[in-house]
Amino acid sequence: MKKAFIYLMVFMGLQVGVTAVVMLIMRLTGVSGDPSADSLIISMAASSIVAGAVFLIARWGRVSRDYVRSRPWGVLLWCVLASVGMVIPSTWLQEKLPELPDMLGSQFAMILKNRYGYYVVGLLVPVVEELVFRGAILRALLAGFKKHWIAIAVSALLFALVHGNPAQMPHALIAGMLLGWMYYRTGSIVPGVAYHWVNNTIAYILYNILPDPNVPLIVIFNGDGRAVLASVLFSLCILLPSIYQLNIRMKRADGGKPAVQDISGGV
DSSP states (O other): OHHHHHHHHHHHHHHHHHHHHHHHHHHHTTSOSSOOHHHHHHHHHHHHHHHHHHHHHTTSSOOOSHHHHTOOHHHHHHHHHHHHHHHHHHHHHHHHSOOOOOTTHHHHHHHHTSTTHHIIIIIIHHHHHIIIIIIIIIHHHHHHOSSHHHHHHHHHHHHHHHTOOGGGHHHHHHHHHHHHHHHHHHSOSHHHHHHHHHHHHHHHHHHHHSSOTTSOHHHHTTTOHHHHHHHHHHHHHHHHHHHHHHHHHOOOTTSOOOOTTOOOOOO
């Protein structure tokens, strides 16, 4: 538990510190004054790269080729489908909750509407966040809790809170639970990276094809409540079989069972 807290504090410190340094440099050099898409993308990329490098160099988030060498192509396919199937049900569920403030919505939109934003949000962030939150933080929590679901739930809650935007937290919490389960079952961040990549890619696409990506589902379906319900049910027909298949197929590269005391990590 102590290690998980240290990992979290280091990650948050690096995010804030590197972002502040980048913004200061850009302001002093006259490259950018007020926050812009370019400055936000550069700061996000820099903080992610530094955080990933620190966790790798310190061996807090350990990596290996063992899981990829096991050729888990079926697992990765179902991870992709699970991520696709989660979008509408998660959105529908969030709309049923009390409205939460979207504190970072404008900054997020600027990043995702920029063509370079995808390279950071869609490709870099999934790898770094899985390395930190599953490969390091959850790994430490699994070693500290006797019940693995407690460790997964705690890591998912931390994952949601670190996003720093109340409007994103419900979806991040649900995703964190699934991502934690994938790591627990496989001992690898690869399935989580696949799921995370698709999730962020879908967000990027929606932000660039919809006039307002935050518009309620009922508006997207022209006020047809039955169409909304049908879309939720259709998505569940993708999500639930995907979770079922993952439950059957996911295993560690060495063929062993998940172990809460295993803190070896690895990709």
